[in-house]
Structures are given as structure tokens and as C-alpha cells.
Amino acid sequence: MSAENAVAVTVTDTVAVAVVTGAASGIGRATALRLAADGFHVAMMDLDAAGLAATGELVQDAGGRARAFPVDLCDPLAVGSVTREIAVTVGAPELLVNVAGIGVAATVLETSDEDWNRVLAVNLTGPFLTTRAILPLMLDRGTGVIxxxxxxxxQVGIPKRAAYCASKAGLVGLTKAVAVDHGHEGIRSVAICPGTVETEWIGKILANAPDPAAARAAMSARQLDGRMGTPEEIAALVAFLAGPDGRFVNGTALIADGGMTAA
Ligand SMILES: NC(=O)c1ccc[n+]([C@@H]2O[C@H](COP(=O)([O-])OP(=O)(O)OC[C@H]3O[C@@H](n4cnc5c(N)ncnc54)[C@H](O)[C@@H]3O)[C@@H](O)[C@H]2O)c1
Structure with a gap:
């Protein structure tokens, strides 16, 4: 890290620090809960301050430690200042989990400039900004997992998800680039590619469908065992990658989709 960017890092105890974005809901909330249960002190970032507070209460009720840092992950200055706050008040992160994301249902012809820019900003620029801010702290420690x-x-084209597909393919590319550039410096960077996971997001899509029960049945049938994944199943993969059992996994994308893309 260059001198002008140096951050005074507080190391208060030996508890490992994890940053989880999108922790106000769904997969991010389940990940914060799982990592806290595994002993991490979790710094949670999300736009939704009330949702973060609710996740914080769940973590606390389960005997874990988490702190909420409400922030728009598309704002470079805000991401930089929140990262400095986390380093000083919680400690230097050794794990960063980029979960926050949004989607727009549209083909390329139906996608407005505004929707394209917003989806790319949240799903791709956001992880770029958090990685660029937090990676130097990991490099200082000589170890870190993203x-x-x-x-x-x-991985595959999904109908009517042009911007979303582009953003997620870009995120897999960013994941590999970080591994190639920094793997020899103790950094692992891995993507997880979930299929359909039952979260608040999917709940909204189903609620807005003309026939919610039929839409649920169709979404469930996409998986080989006829059910959607759970946020906890994705969180368990994060925990595996973060821990010693995952130490030989780097620069790749793990597909967890109940066999949805096997055919
Ligand atoms: N649910 C699925 O079926 C599924 C499948 C594959 C991938 N994913 C990915 O998993 C991630 C989480 O999805 P989920 O289903 O838990 O969604 P969710 O909507 O329940 O949670 C997403 C969170 O991201 C936060 N967020 C959005 N924009 C933000 C911004 N600019 N700054 C800060 N926070 C912001 C939201 O406030 C929300 O808390 C997303 O990246 C999504 O693309 C989900």
C-alpha cells in the first residue's frame, strides 16, 4: 500500500474479520450469520440500513459479532471511507464476500441505458471498488480470500437477463484476474455461481408473476431435485472457501445450481 493511502489498522484481538456486502437480505444475510457462527467478526455493508440492523440482531442473538456499515457500494469515495472505518474499528479483513446485486428482466433490445449502467454498477463496479479498497489490507497481512x-x-445465457448475464460474466472475469495478479501474494479469489436460490429477491419475482404458484413450480423444476437452493447452502460454500479446506481453490467459479446447467 502506498504511503498516502496507508490506513491505521486496529488489531484488537485475534478474531478474524470478514466483510460481507449485501448483508441486509438473502444470501448476504445468511453468509453474515454463518461466518459469525464460524467465529468471524463480520463487517456488513449494504444500502439497506434497517435490513443490516435486523441481520445484526440475528447475529447477536446467535452469540456472534457483527457491525453494520450502511453504504452505496457504487460510490467509490463512500466505499473507501467505510473500508478505512472498518479497518480502524473492527480490524483488517482477511475475507471479503461480495454478495450485493440487482437484476433487470430484459433482452438487450429492451434494456435502457439507465438499467444497463445500474446493473453493471452494482454487480461489477461494486465488487471492483470493494476489492480495490480491501485488497491492500490483505496484502499487508500476506493472506486473504475474496x-x-x-x-x-x-456461465450461460439466461433469457431476458442481458445486463445481468454481462455483469456476472464480468464478475467471473474479475475474480480470475485478481487470482492471477495476486495469487502468488497469498490471495485467493473465487466466484460462486448459484442457480435459483429462494431469497427475498426471488420472492418478489414470484409475487409479481401472473400466476405465482405456477411460477414457483417452474422455478423449482429447473433444478434436478425439483427445489430451489437455500441461502444457507450458498453460505456454507463461502465458509468452505474461506477456511483451510478451501485453500487449494483459487481463480475459479464454483457452480451451485442443483444441476440446472448440467443439461
Ligand atoms: N437468489 C438467487 O436466485 C440468485 C441466484 C444467483 C445469484 N444470485 C446473486 O446473489 C446475490 C444476492 O442475491 P439475493 O437473492 O440474496 O438478493 P437480495 O435482493 O435478497 O439481496 C441483495 C442485497 O444487495 C443490496 N444492494 C443492492 N444494491 C446495493 C448497493 N448499490 N449498495 C449496497 N447494497 C446494495 C440490497 O439492499 C440487498 O440487501 C446477488 O448478487 C445475486 O445476483 C442470486
């Missing part, structure tokens, strides 16, 4: 929640949409 897990990016991409999607099967980063």
Missing part, C-alpha cells in the same frame, strides 16, 4: 457471488448467468 469470494464473489456471481451466478449461473455468468
Amino acid at each position: 469470494v464473489n457471488i456471481a451466478s449461473v448467468a455468468g
